[in-house]
Amino acid sequence: MALLEVTNLDVRFGLRQGEVRALRDVSFTLERGERLGIVGESGAGKSVAAFSLLNLIGKPGFIAGGSITFDGLELNSMSERALRKVRGNRISMIFQDPMMTLNPVLSIGEQMVECLKAHRRISSKQARAIALDKLQQVQIPSPETRLDQYPHELSGGMRQRIIIAIALLLDPDIIIADEPTTALDVTIQAEIMALLLELCEQHNVGLILITHDLGVVSQVTQRMLVMYAGRVIEQGPTREIINDPQHPYTQGLINALPQMATPGERLNQIRGSMPSLSNLPDGCAFHPRCDFINKANGEPRPACVQKVPEFVDSGNCRVACHMVAEMQEDRRLKLEEIS
Template identity: 55%
Template sequence: MAMLEIDDLRVAFPRGKTDEIEALRGVSLRLEKGERLGVVGESGAGKSMLAFAILNLIAEPGRVSHGEVRFEGENLLDLSDRQIRSIRGNRISMIFQDPMVTLNPVLTIGQQMIETLKAHRRISRREAHRLSVEKLKMVAIPSAESRMDAYPHELSGGLRQRVVIAIALLTDPELIIADEPTTALDVTIQAEIMALILKLCRENDVALILITHDLGVVAEVTQKLMIMYAGKCVEAGDTQTIIGNPKHPYTSGLLQALPQKAERGTKLYQIPGSMPPITALPNGCPYHPRCPRATEECRAFMPDMKQGVACYHPLLSAEETV
């Protein structure tokens, strides 16, 4: 039994009095203890929706309309609010892309860390303070003891994100979900933060779901990869295998758009068109309006996932591109 098992997960939002639209459309995945999964796709692909669904955080009027999310064999979608709180933020932690949204601006770093620990453990304030300082040191924050008295606005963006990671590690979680954890940071700090997350996951045998739009990042950090488009998984498998030999035209397009793929002085490749909104999805494969390999079959019918790819006309070799 895998640590995390998601089967045919669907998230729906009402449209009018009798209709619904699906933001997630039948997503399935398996994640073993200590395994690292990258979830990649453009904005609107459903990546963050997947993270919120795993944690049972879909806000009304949205709802999980179908499927299961089993963590250590227990379906999280069947739990009461009290039961899910014992897992969310405790055994499963989340790192959001903007630390200023995550951190409370009117509380010190120490107050927020101590309150987090006391919410999940029976622990004295002195012990909670000691553990908080220990975690701040673990994420390489200088002068960790004095930072406990600092407010979020007094720290740089990189230090704030390190604090968020330290808070995520406070309860020794088994799984961390990181949703675009370096988007607001400059390139140098991005590399440091991703290296830190990878190091901490390896040393503590923590599983990771890394949500990003950057295939270059997942190539360095993850072992498994899932490509999402318009609420569906279109390709999944071993990270290096997919990057070395993508099967879905969308995956190939994302790889061709990486800056390192372009020759100096030439234009970067760009996938034509844009992802359709969930309120106006086309019939058949949602990628067909942008796909140079699309046929009438693609326009009429949704392809099933076969051998890790949902495509009627997958690429056959590493040399083949869209």
């Protein structure tokens, strides 16, 4: 049995004009020590999926259906009091902006000691010793000094290292990292991701990495989910999806990477934009932007505009697309022409 199992997760937001489905039938698993990436454009539902795991969705959002099972515990049916024993303790979360996570009026040491004492029956001296050890693990220089400093006295990269140290304080089974390097420059991003990967491997911690950066996903994760308009549209081993994407949306994301463009030419891009969740197109939500659905006469294919695609197996991946078989045949013919 997987450490974490999410089945047909349905998350909605109750608005005046009616309910909006932010997540639709999202299912995935995470094994102990495994690293999973969740990618997609802004508005795809990545962060909502992450927040749902610990029921951190603010009103008017709510989990309308499905199940979230962690180590035999049904998280979405647990009371708030019981769930607090899991949050931060067995499942930790790293948010996008460390300055929004850290309390500006408490020193780093006070915040780390407070976190430990909320979950463990230990003295302040013992808690401070553990906090110091975690700061050393995340390679914070002069950790004794940093414990008595405040967040505003530290650089962005230093603050993010401290957030990682706090996430590791209680030796969790899973860390959920929601765009953990968004506010950092490129060199610091690489250092933070390398550190996070090293720590997860050392402590056999499962990692769920939420990001829009396919480069980071390819280097850090073992499996990945691609989300679009609140639904998982492709999932499987990271290396297979990066090397041979099956869904037109995934292909578009990879083709939009700068290294995929011809030098001196405009970058490739997916035409159009993510649809509003309150006004999703019929059939496949991606069909208005898809370059593969048009027939010779320019009319869209009936299946793509009428029916939500079911998952089909393609190698070790699962893809929600009506066109998988046809696209595979098209690629085969092109390879034959080249050879």
